[in-house]
Amino acid sequence: MAETLMFNALREAIDEEMARDETVFVLGEDVGHYGGSYKVTKDLYQKYGELRVLDTPIAENSFTGMAVGAAMTGLRPIIEGMNMGFLLLAFNQIANNAGMLRYTSGGNFKIPMVIRGPGGVGRQLGAEHSQRLEAYFQAVPGLKIVACSTAYNAKGLLKSAIRDDNPVLFFEHVLLYNLKEDLPNHEYLVPLDKAEVVRPGKDVTILTYSRMRHHVMQAVKGLVAKGIDPEVIDLISLKPLDFATIGASIQKTHRVIIVEECMKTGGIGAEIIASINDQYFDELDAPVVRLSSQDIPTPYNGKLESLTIVQPKQIETAVEHMVALRV
């Protein structure tokens, strides 16, 4: 076991996969000489050369399309979005070409590529650098969307994403890069399509992902002290959703709270609620509750910013209310 910071866990994943498969390469802004804005690709260009760790001009849509073309012709690109928000400029290439081209081509081409990088609300980074694009991208057919949340799952998931033959949007969170964890010395993979049961429980199912997992776990401490036994599920895969795991939990607890960092309107939670209503309505003892970020551009002011995202105390209160329905 080796204590590893999350950004290094991601770096190890890339390093191991580049060593294993010579068609794997990294491209993006400042990934080479600079080592990535969060040091995920630090020094890799020295080991693999400048073509395999390619510093690109600031041209998000075009270098994303270039990665699609490289993937269609047999390479396995990993794009680093310096900040995932910048990928708004690459929306066309991600949606039309990464997402839809395999289908439109009638299976002529596959597009094995990973688009990874930091997103989420950080510390007073302002609206444009605090975006959660997962909700914007979830409607695009053909994309897999994954969010990592610990050093352990970050490494195992990224390795699986690189080996997957489809385009994977891989969300990291700006505030999680320095999480520390003992990682196995042996190689391991974490499957892309399986939610993680973080804490089994029987009273209520809490569905969450990325940084909000940690807010949830803080809330759980208080809840357990009050004799409440929540089941916490980290979705991991935001598309497709792992309804086998989610469904099994609902059948056990009959109550669901969703805690997410994306905005409420058209969010991941909105999609989950719709699917639960389709498939598990009869199992529910209470309406599904969702705690989401406010529907506003993330404000710079620290107090306003903390009011924008869901805080542990709110989660605790919401769970208490829901459990109280039982009596």
Next chain:
Amino acid sequence: MVQERTLPQFQAPAAQISAEEGLMLYEDMVLGRFFEDKCAEMYYRGKMFGFVHLYNGQEAVSTGVIKALRHDDYVCSTYRDHVHALSAGVPAQNVMAELFGKETGCSRGRGGSMHLFSSEHNLLGGFAFIGEGIPVALGAAFQSRYRRDALGQADADQVTACFFGDGTTNNGQFFECLNMAALWNLPILFVVENNKWAIGMAHERATSQPEIYRKASVFGMPGVEVDGMDVLAVRTAAQTAIARARAGEGPTLIECLTYRFRGHSLADPDELRSKVEKETWLARDPIKRFEVYLLENNLVDEDTLRGIRDRVQTLIDDALTFAEESPEPSPDDLYKYIFAES
């Protein structure tokens, strides 16, 4: 009325082609023309749907460039892609079947007119949005360089030809990709088919520098202006650019001055282009012109040319029968091809 640009002079006899080469080029252009005429007929008879953009008039560009490529080179097109696909070797019957939405289509009926693909023929698409094929083509070219220089595969000398229109050169992806292609010395040809119009937007109303080939110079890239109605002029320019690219000397921008003989798509009433302009360009028909060249230089006789035209017409009639008789995709396969199974 805006004055016509003077077409660059090209001394055709200097091209020194054999009869065999001449016939191959002629047949490819005729194939393109007859195929598109059949599409128009089928569209107006209600057998073909969606937006259908025909290539009539521009055949010298597709034939001139693609027939100078090797089979393992890559071709990247736009929504005006039928004839590029044919030149690249995709059988007419599979292109026609695609337009009929059939399972035997080159994109298995999932793509349609604007999304022709064939991995077997290294046809990268078929892109319906302006400019979005250019980065994809750049990626294929990057891949060749990656294999050669990062992986040391000496035989990785494939070249990519990327086609797009005049209107598309005002889009950022054009400039971004010219920059990266020159920066990384990628084996790619940017082939602009300047047909003077982007739907109803006249080229000189859309751009501050109408001479597109000049835009290459700011990236330190060769830019050449070619008479796009002369298949030998296009072919000669393409051969030079391909040789450079294959030798690792980087990209070239080729601006082909050409014209579409039909409306933007089959749904376009084509009311903006003047009669004089259309007649001027119709008189430059690349197929008729090449016929004259072949006959005047005693490379072939009229009977041979007629024989080719008859053969192509039969091929297209057969393609039509094939398309009509082919099955539609099964409803059970609605979700097939969303994801690749690893």
